Amino acid sequence: MRFATNLQSDERNRLSNELLEFAVELARGAGDITLKYFRRKPETATKTDGSYVTIADREAEAYIRRQIGERFPDDGILGEEEGESQGRSGRRWIIDPIDGTFAYVHGVPFYGVLIGVEIDSEMSVGVINIPALGEIVSAAKGAGCYLNGEPARVSQTARLEDALVLCTDFSACERYGFGKAAELLQSRARTSRTWGDCYGYVLVATGRADVMLDPVMNLWDCAAVLPIVEEAGGTFTDWRGLRTAGGGNSIATNGLLFDEVMGLVSR
Numbered sequence: 001m002r003f004a005t006n007l008q009s010d011e012r013n014r015l016s017n018e019l020l021e022f023a024v025e026l027a028r029g030a031g032d033i034t035l036k037y038f039r040r041k042p043e044t045a046t047k048t049d050g051s052y053v054t055i056a057d058r059e060a061e062a063y064i065r066r067q068i069g070e071r072f073p074d075d076g077i078l079g080e081e082e083g084e085s086q087g088r089s090g091r092r093w094i095i096d097p098i099d100g101t102f103a104y105v106h107g108v109p110f111y112g113v114l115i116g117v118e119i120d121s122e123m124s125v126g127v128i129n130i131p132a133l134g135e136i137v138s139a140a141k142g143a144g145c146y147l148n149g150e151p152a153r154v155s156q157t158a159r160l161e162d163a164l165v166l167c168t169d170f171s172a173c174e175r176y177g178f179g180k181a182a183e184l185l186q187s188r189a190r191t192s193r194t195w196g197d198c199y200g201y202v203l204v205a206t207g208r209a210d211v212m213l214d215p216v217m218n219l220w221d222c223a224a225v226l227p228i229v230e231e232a233g234g235t236f237t238d239w240r241g242l243r244t245a246g247g248g249n250s251i252a253t254n255g256l257l258f259d260e261v262m263g264l265v266s267r
Contacts, residue, residue, distance in 0.1 A: 160185070201225045
């Protein structure tokens with residue numbers, strides 16, 4: 001029985017490594033597509049929610065979907081631009097071809113390609129490529145987090161008064177009912193900045209920031225981030241403190257600050 005269990009564990013690890021390596025390859029390829037248009041005034045439209053979509057978004061997502069379909073034809077895919085296609089394998093790829101399209105359109109390099117893999121309802125693999133900065137952060141459940149192939153860990157900041165707190169847009173916190181909490185966090189933190197979208201979570205996972213907030217998030221914004229932050233030693237939850245990629249909003253911490261942050265958020 002123990003031998004059989006070890007075999008099953010080895011097979012899971014092998015598959016997890018295969019999926020992670022492939023996800024990194026996909027994120028790198030999609031990132032190269034985005035760089036073709038970056039700072040070159042790409043064809044851009046405005047969606048019904050007011051956000052941007054560019055030709056680079058569409059081409060990058062089409063590339064990712066095509067590659068997944070060839071390699072893992074039974075897997076499901078959920079993407080921001082093309083919706084969902086059902087699978088039969090128990091795996092679902094959740095992709096955001098350009099997270100931070102506002103930054104992308106304005107020539108700011110803090111945008112990223114996000115690829116997450118959900119296995120049997122668990123966010124198990126995550127990759128974030130920040131193409132314009134040459135940073136790829138990757139993680140698989142139980143295997144750790146890596147920045148460009150080197151181990152990455154969250155910071156050791158233990159007090160909010162010493163912390164760097166990030167948010168994509170602090171003013172949006174008020175619009176979504178988190179204004180008081182955001183003000184408290186900013187007032188207690190040593191410093192706050194708006195190095196936002198996926199790059200804020202990259203900074204938390206790699207120990208360069210301590211807390212990242214977003215008052216509104218979609219599943220494709222969170223799927224890759226959850227395993228990355230957790231494997232780096234941090235926490236990724238919604239504003240209620242629940243561990244989820246589907247809560248509609250998110251807070252990432254270095255773990256040491258989680259209780260203090262949530263104590264302020266829940267006031």
